Amino acid sequence: MKSATCYPCELFHFGPHSSFRNPSDSPSAMGRSFEEDPLTLAMAPPPDETPEQRQAREAAEAEAKKISDEIDEQIRREREGDRKKKKPVKLLLLGQSESGKTATLKNFQLTYARREWSEERGSWRAVIQLNLVRNVNLILDHLNQEMVGTSAHSEGHNSDDSAEEIQVRRKAKALPPLRFKENHRLLKLRLTPLSSVQVDLERKLGDASTELYTTLVDTAAPFDHATNANRRALQEFSINSTNGWKTALDKFRAARQTRPDTGSDSLRKAKEIDDDVTEIIASCKDDIKALWEDPIVAEMLNRRKVRIEDAPGFFLNDTERIASRNYQPTDDDVIRARLRTLGVQEYRFIFDHGRTVGQEWRLYDVGGTRSSRAAWYPYFDDVDAIIFLAPISPFDEKLAEDRRVNRLEDSYLLWRSVCSCKLLSRTQIILFLNKCDLLQAKLQRGVRIRDSVPSFGDRKNDLPTATRYFQQHFKDISKTYSPVARPFYMYLTSVIDTRSTAVTLGAVEESILREHLRYADLIF
Structure with a gap:
C-alpha cells in the first residue's frame, strides 16, 4: 500500500483554478508567506498593544481556556457515565x-x-370495588334472566357453541325450574344501585384512556343487553393506554390526596364520587353477602356452569372487609385485582x-x-x-x-x-x-x-x-x-x-x- 505522501495531488480534489495545483504556485512562489495567513493575523495581538491591554487580553484568554476545559471535562464525564450506565x-x-x-x-x-408499590396501593381501592360490583352485577344478570323466563338455556344455539355447551343447556332444561322467592326480588331491587356504581367507576377509570368498553350500556335497564353470559369476557371493562394501570390510577391517587377545601374542581368532584361509591357499596354489604350465600342462587350458577370464583377479579368472599367505609387494599388484594388493559404497556421499575x-x-x-x-x-x-x-x-x-x-x-x-x-x-x-x-x-x-x-x-x-x-x-x-x-x-x-x-x-x-x-x- 502506498503511503499518503505518494498519492497524486489530484486525490485531494483541488479545483482546476486552485493556487496549490503546481509547486510553482505555492505561497512562497507567489510572494506570500504562511505568516500572512488571515486566521493567524486575526489572532495576533495588535502591534500597538499597551502592557495593560496585554494583561487584560491574556486574562480573558486564560478565562476562556478555563471555561473550555471545564466543558471538555463535563463532556468526558458524561461520556464515561454513559459508558458505565447499566443497560436496562x-x-x-x-x-x-x-x-x-x-x-x-x-x-x-x-x-x-416496594416504595413505588406502597405509593400506588391505596389507589387500587376503586379497581377492587369495581371488581366486587361486577361480580354482583354478573350474578344479578343471570338471576334476572331466570326470573323473567329468558334463560339462556332455552335460547337457540349459536353457530360457535361447542357440543359440550349444547349438552349442558339440554341437561339444565330437563331439570325442574328453580323456585325463586320474594327475598330474591327484594335483593334485586336493593342491589340495583350497583349498576350505576359500576358505570361511574368504569367511566372514571377510563377517563384517561383512548378507548372504553363497558359491561352496562344502559343504567336504566342493566340486564336487557345480556343474552348470553358466556360472552362475559368480550364485554369486560378495559382501558387502552401506554402505561396500563398507572394511567387509570393517577386520578384516584390525586383525588385521595385532595382535601375537601383544596384542589381543583375536577379533583374535588372525583373525591366526591369516590366517597359516594364507597358509601353505596358499604350500604349494600349485607345484601351482597346474602346474594352470594343464597343456596338457590348457587344452584342457578351451577346449572349455568358459571364459576365466578375461578375468574380474575373475584372478591365476593371478601365482601365483609371490602364493602366497608374504611377499606384499604392489602398486597394480596392488589395482586388479585383485575384491570384489563389493551395493547402493549411498558412499565419501568428501578x-x-x-x-x-x-x-x-x-x-x-x-x-x-x-x-x-x-x-x-x-x-x-x-x-x-x-x-x-x-x-x-x-x-x-x-x-x-x-x-x-x-x-x-x-x-x-x-x-x-x-x-x-x-x-x-x-x-x-x-x-x-x-x-x-x-x-x-x-x-x-x-x-x-x-x-x-x-x-x-x-x-x-x-x-x-x-x-x-x-x-x-x-x-x-x-x-x-x-x-x-x-x-x-x-x-x-x-x-x-x-x-x-x-x-x-x-x-x-x-x-x-x-x-x-x-x-x-x-x-x-
Whole structure:
C-alpha cells in the first residue's frame, strides 16, 4: 500500500483554478508567506498593544481556556457515565388473555420496587370495588334472566357453541325450574344501585384512556343487553393506554390526596364520587353477602356452569372487609385485582430490593387476545428474556374471542409460535405453568382431564400427574420447534400467591440477570 505522501495531488480534489495545483504556485512562489495567513493575523495581538491591554487580553484568554476545559471535562464525564450506565433489563410477558401476565408484573413490583408499590396501593381501592360490583352485577344478570323466563338455556344455539355447551343447556332444561322467592326480588331491587356504581367507576377509570368498553350500556335497564353470559369476557371493562394501570390510577391517587377545601374542581368532584361509591357499596354489604350465600342462587350458577370464583377479579368472599367505609387494599388484594388493559404497556421499575438494586427493569405487558398478538413482534428484537404464561387450569374451557378453540390448545399453538420464531432463537424463554391452584380445585371437584384432553388417557387425575403431563408436552414443543437447542426453564406457579411467586421470581431474576450481563459483555 502506498503511503499518503505518494498519492497524486489530484486525490485531494483541488479545483482546476486552485493556487496549490503546481509547486510553482505555492505561497512562497507567489510572494506570500504562511505568516500572512488571515486566521493567524486575526489572532495576533495588535502591534500597538499597551502592557495593560496585554494583561487584560491574556486574562480573558486564560478565562476562556478555563471555561473550555471545564466543558471538555463535563463532556468526558458524561461520556464515561454513559459508558458505565447499566443497560436496562427488558422483559416481555406473553400469554393468552387471562393467563396471569399483569399479576406477574405486579408481583415484580411488589417484590423489587416496594416504595413505588406502597405509593400506588391505596389507589387500587376503586379497581377492587369495581371488581366486587361486577361480580354482583354478573350474578344479578343471570338471576334476572331466570326470573323473567329468558334463560339462556332455552335460547337457540349459536353457530360457535361447542357440543359440550349444547349438552349442558339440554341437561339444565330437563331439570325442574328453580323456585325463586320474594327475598330474591327484594335483593334485586336493593342491589340495583350497583349498576350505576359500576358505570361511574368504569367511566372514571377510563377517563384517561383512548378507548372504553363497558359491561352496562344502559343504567336504566342493566340486564336487557345480556343474552348470553358466556360472552362475559368480550364485554369486560378495559382501558387502552401506554402505561396500563398507572394511567387509570393517577386520578384516584390525586383525588385521595385532595382535601375537601383544596384542589381543583375536577379533583374535588372525583373525591366526591369516590366517597359516594364507597358509601353505596358499604350500604349494600349485607345484601351482597346474602346474594352470594343464597343456596338457590348457587344452584342457578351451577346449572349455568358459571364459576365466578375461578375468574380474575373475584372478591365476593371478601365482601365483609371490602364493602366497608374504611377499606384499604392489602398486597394480596392488589395482586388479585383485575384491570384489563389493551395493547402493549411498558412499565419501568428501578429495583430497590434483590440482587439488582439500582438496576432499571422494563417490563412489557401485552394484550393476549388473538387480535392483539400482531403487536408482539416489534418487541422481540432487543428483549433480554420472555416469561410465557400458560394457564393449565382451563383445559376444559374455550377462548372468549373464539368459542370453538380450547384454551389449552391455544396455549400450545402460541407456545409453538414463540419457540419457532427465529428472531427469538437466542432469547431466554421462561415458562410459567400458571393457575395450579385453580387446577387443583377443579380436579378436587371431580372434573376429569381426559374428558377434554383425550391424549391424557387413563393417567391418574391428580395435580402431580397433570402438571407432569402438561410440562412434558410444552417441553416437547420447545425441543421440536426451536430453531436452535435451548434450555427449558419451567416453573409451576399460582401468581396470585405472592409468597411463593416471590421465591420463583428470585430464581428468575438471577437467571435473567446472568444472561443480560453476558450479552452486555460484562461477564464471559
